[in-house]
Amino acid sequence: xxxxxxxxxxxxxxxxxxxxxxxxxxxxxxxxxxxxxxxxxxxxxxxxxxxxxxxxxxxxxxxxxxxxxxxxxxxxxxxxxxxxxxxxxxxxxxxxxxxxxxxxxxxxxxxxxxxxxxxxxxxxxxxxxxxxxxxxxxxxxxxxxxxxxxxxxxxxx
Numbered sequence: 001x002x003x004x005x006x007x008x009x010x011x012x013x014x015x016x017x018x019x020x021x022x023x024x025x026x027x028x029x030x031x032x033x034x035x036x037x038x039x040x041x042x043x044x045x046x047x048x049x050x051x052x053x054x055x056x057x058x059x060x061x062x063x064x065x066x067x068x069x070x071x072x073x074x075x076x077x078x079x080x081x082x083x084x085x086x087x088x089x090x091x092x093x094x095x096x097x098x099x100x101x102x103x104x105x106x107x108x109x110x111x112x113x114x115x116x117x118x119x120x121x122x123x124x125x126x127x128x129x130x131x132x133x134x135x136x137x138x139x140x141x142x143x144x145x146x147x148x149x150x151x152x153x154x155x156x157x
Contacts, residue, residue, distance in 0.1 A: 002025060004017040004038070007048055009055040014027060022064075023067045024065070057149075084125040090127075091127055
Protein backbone atom coordinates (compact mmCIF):
# COMPACT_ATOMS: atom_id res chain seq x y z
CA UNK A 1 0.00 0.00 0.00
CA UNK A 2 1.25 3.45 -0.92
CA UNK A 3 0.12 6.82 0.34
CA UNK A 4 0.52 9.93 -1.80
CA UNK A 5 0.10 13.66 -1.48
CA UNK A 6 0.31 16.40 -4.09
CA UNK A 7 1.39 19.91 -3.14
CA UNK A 8 2.74 23.17 -4.57
CA UNK A 9 6.41 24.18 -4.22
CA UNK A 10 8.60 26.93 -5.66
CA UNK A 11 9.63 24.38 -8.31
CA UNK A 12 6.05 23.53 -9.24
CA UNK A 13 3.62 20.85 -8.24
CA UNK A 14 5.10 17.73 -6.64
CA UNK A 15 3.64 14.43 -5.59
CA UNK A 16 5.34 12.33 -2.94
CA UNK A 17 4.45 8.71 -2.24
CA UNK A 18 5.44 6.71 0.82
CA UNK A 19 4.96 3.14 1.96
CA UNK A 20 3.07 2.16 5.10
CA UNK A 21 6.18 2.86 7.20
CA UNK A 22 6.62 6.36 5.74
CA UNK A 23 9.63 5.46 3.55
CA UNK A 24 9.65 7.47 0.34
CA UNK A 25 9.04 5.38 -2.77
CA UNK A 26 8.55 8.14 -5.34
CA UNK A 27 8.70 11.88 -5.85
CA UNK A 28 7.26 13.30 -9.03
CA UNK A 29 7.26 16.85 -10.36
CA UNK A 30 3.58 16.56 -11.30
CA UNK A 31 0.16 15.98 -9.84
CA UNK A 32 0.11 12.33 -10.92
CA UNK A 33 -0.39 10.18 -7.86
CA UNK A 34 0.75 6.56 -8.22
CA UNK A 35 -2.01 4.26 -9.34
CA UNK A 36 -3.64 2.53 -6.39
CA UNK A 37 -2.27 4.95 -3.80
CA UNK A 38 -4.38 6.42 -1.05
CA UNK A 39 -4.38 9.93 0.36
CA UNK A 40 -3.31 10.02 4.01
CA UNK A 41 -1.64 13.27 5.15
CA UNK A 42 -0.46 11.62 8.37
CA UNK A 43 1.59 9.06 6.40
CA UNK A 44 3.09 11.65 4.03
CA UNK A 45 3.52 14.48 6.55
CA UNK A 46 7.23 14.02 7.30
CA UNK A 47 8.26 13.62 3.66
CA UNK A 48 6.14 16.60 2.56
CA UNK A 49 7.53 18.76 5.38
CA UNK A 50 11.15 17.99 4.52
CA UNK A 51 10.59 18.55 0.80
CA UNK A 52 8.90 21.90 1.55
CA UNK A 53 11.78 22.87 3.86
CA UNK A 54 14.26 22.08 1.06
CA UNK A 55 12.23 24.13 -1.42
CA UNK A 56 12.01 27.02 1.06
CA UNK A 57 15.80 27.03 1.56
CA UNK A 58 15.54 25.73 5.13
CA UNK A 59 16.99 22.23 4.58
CA UNK A 60 20.06 20.93 2.76
CA UNK A 61 19.84 17.25 3.70
CA UNK A 62 16.92 14.85 3.89
CA UNK A 63 16.40 12.59 6.87
CA UNK A 64 13.96 10.22 5.26
CA UNK A 65 13.93 6.49 4.78
CA UNK A 66 13.76 5.68 1.08
CA UNK A 67 12.79 2.63 -0.89
CA UNK A 68 13.58 3.46 -4.51
CA UNK A 69 13.68 -0.11 -5.83
CA UNK A 70 15.77 -0.56 -8.97
CA UNK A 71 18.55 -2.87 -10.08
CA UNK A 72 21.71 -3.47 -8.10
CA UNK A 73 23.61 -1.04 -10.37
CA UNK A 74 20.90 1.62 -10.12
CA UNK A 75 20.94 1.35 -6.33
CA UNK A 76 24.74 1.71 -6.29
CA UNK A 77 24.44 4.83 -8.44
CA UNK A 78 21.58 6.27 -6.37
CA UNK A 79 23.46 5.66 -3.12
CA UNK A 80 26.51 7.44 -4.53
CA UNK A 81 24.41 10.33 -5.86
CA UNK A 82 22.78 10.66 -2.43
CA UNK A 83 26.26 11.39 -1.02
CA UNK A 84 26.79 14.50 -3.18
CA UNK A 85 26.73 17.45 -0.77
CA UNK A 86 24.20 20.24 -1.19
CA UNK A 87 25.44 22.91 -3.57
CA UNK A 88 28.05 20.64 -5.18
CA UNK A 89 28.08 18.59 -8.35
CA UNK A 90 29.75 15.46 -9.66
CA UNK A 91 30.13 14.26 -13.24
CA UNK A 92 28.58 11.11 -14.62
CA UNK A 93 32.14 9.78 -14.97
CA UNK A 94 32.98 10.53 -11.35
CA UNK A 95 29.89 8.64 -10.21
CA UNK A 96 30.81 5.74 -12.53
CA UNK A 97 34.32 5.57 -11.05
CA UNK A 98 32.92 5.75 -7.51
CA UNK A 99 30.71 2.71 -8.14
CA UNK A 100 33.64 0.77 -9.57
CA UNK A 101 33.19 1.10 -13.34
CA UNK A 102 34.93 4.19 -14.70
CA UNK A 103 33.64 3.44 -18.23
CA UNK A 104 29.96 3.43 -17.24
CA UNK A 105 29.18 7.16 -17.47
CA UNK A 106 26.30 6.55 -19.91
CA UNK A 107 24.88 3.84 -17.66
CA UNK A 108 25.10 6.29 -14.75
CA UNK A 109 23.11 8.75 -16.85
CA UNK A 110 20.47 6.11 -17.51
CA UNK A 111 20.31 5.18 -13.81
CA UNK A 112 20.00 8.86 -12.88
CA UNK A 113 17.15 9.22 -15.37
CA UNK A 114 15.37 6.28 -13.74
CA UNK A 115 15.71 7.74 -10.22
CA UNK A 116 12.20 7.63 -8.70
CA UNK A 117 12.98 10.09 -5.88
CA UNK A 118 14.72 13.20 -7.24
CA UNK A 119 15.71 15.85 -4.70
CA UNK A 120 16.01 13.18 -2.02
CA UNK A 121 18.47 11.34 -4.27
CA UNK A 122 19.70 14.55 -5.89
CA UNK A 123 20.37 13.43 -9.47
CA UNK A 124 20.16 17.09 -10.52
CA UNK A 125 23.67 17.40 -9.00
CA UNK A 126 25.13 15.06 -11.64
CA UNK A 127 26.46 16.91 -14.69
CA UNK A 128 28.42 16.24 -17.88
CA UNK A 129 32.22 16.16 -17.90
CA UNK A 130 32.33 19.40 -19.96
CA UNK A 131 30.29 21.22 -17.32
CA UNK A 132 27.06 20.95 -19.29
CA UNK A 133 23.88 19.98 -17.55
CA UNK A 134 23.43 16.57 -19.13
CA UNK A 135 19.88 15.34 -18.79
CA UNK A 136 17.14 15.42 -16.18
CA UNK A 137 13.86 13.55 -16.17
CA UNK A 138 11.93 16.80 -15.66
CA UNK A 139 13.92 18.86 -18.16
CA UNK A 140 17.15 20.78 -18.02
CA UNK A 141 15.24 23.96 -17.14
CA UNK A 142 14.21 22.45 -13.80
CA UNK A 143 17.72 21.02 -13.30
CA UNK A 144 19.26 24.43 -13.95
CA UNK A 145 16.85 26.10 -11.49
CA UNK A 146 17.64 23.52 -8.79
CA UNK A 147 21.41 23.97 -9.23
CA UNK A 148 21.09 27.77 -9.23
CA UNK A 149 18.89 27.62 -6.13
CA UNK A 150 21.40 25.48 -4.25
CA UNK A 151 24.33 27.70 -5.25
CA UNK A 152 22.51 30.77 -3.94
CA UNK A 153 21.57 29.27 -0.57
CA UNK A 154 23.96 29.38 2.37
CA UNK A 155 24.84 26.03 3.85
CA UNK A 156 22.40 25.59 6.72
CA UNK A 157 23.77 22.42 8.30
